[in-house]
C-alpha cells in the first residue's frame with residue numbers, strides 16, 4: 092500500500108515536472124540580439140534568416156510620457172511579434188529624425204543621412220552573417236523618409252530583401268480620424284504606453300494641450316470641410332522644423348508637446364492592449380505567410 096502511494100507520488104512529480112517543462116517552452120520569449128551570444132546567433136541562422144529592426148526616437152512626448160516613448164513602442168511591439176513568430180529583434184538605434192520636437196528639452200535627432208548610414212552599415216554586418224530578410228518596425232513618422240531609403244538600398248544594392256511592417260506600413264490597417272488629430276502623445280499613444288510601459292507613464296502630469304495653428308493652416312482646414320483633399324496640404328505643414336517659418340514645429344503647434352484635440356487623461360491600458368494586439372496580429376500573420384513561402388534567397392536558383 093505504502094509502495095503504491097510512493098509510486099503514485101513519484102508519477103505525479105514526473106508529470107508535474109513535464110508540465111513545467113512544457114509550460115516553459117510554451118511561454119514564448121522574444122529573441123533579442125543584444126541579449127544573446129554569438130553561438131545562439133549561429134544556431135538561429137541555421138533555420139532562420141529574418142530579423143526585425145525596430146525604429147523609434149528619443150523625443151519629447153508631452154509632460155507625461157518619457158522621451159523614449161517611440162523607441163519603447165517600436166521595441167515593445169517588435170518583442171511581442173518575436174515571441175509569436177520566433178524572429179530575432181535587433182535594435183540598431185535609439186534616436187530617430189525629430190528636429191521639429193527640439194523646442195522641448197531632451198529631444199535628440201540625427202540627420203536623415205546619418206541615421207540611414209548607421210542602419211545600413213549595421214545591416215551590412217547582419218548580411219555578412221547570413222541574415223537575408225529585414226523587417227522594419229517603425230513607430231515614429233519622422234523616420235519614414237529614412238526607412239524608405241534604407242529599404243530601397245537593401246533591395247537594390249544587396250542580396251537582402253527588406254520590407255516595412257510597422258505603424259504606417261501598408262500592412263497595418265489605418266483608422267485614423269483626422270477630426271481628433273490624436274497624433275502625438277495623445278490618447279492613443281498614452282494608452283499604448285499604459286499597456287507596454289506603465290511604470291514610465293506620469294498620468295498625473297497629463298493635460299489636454301492648447302493647439303495653435305497659423306492663419307494659413309486654419310484657412311486650409313476650413314476649406315477642407317468642402318474639399319477634403321486639401322487636408323494633404325494642411326498636414327504637410329505640421330511637423331516641420333521651426334527654421335522653415337511654416338509654424339509647424341512642435342512647440343509652435345502645441346502648448347505642452349501633445350498633438351491632439353483629445354485629452355490624454357482618457358487613455359486606458361485596455362485601449363493600448365487592443366491596438367497593440369491588432370498591430371502584432373497583422374505583422375505576425377504576414378511573417379508566418381512569408382516563412383511558409385520558403386523565401387530564403389539561398390534557395391533560389
Ligand SMILES: [Zn+2]
Nearest residue numbers: 160161276280
Ligand atoms: Zn510617439
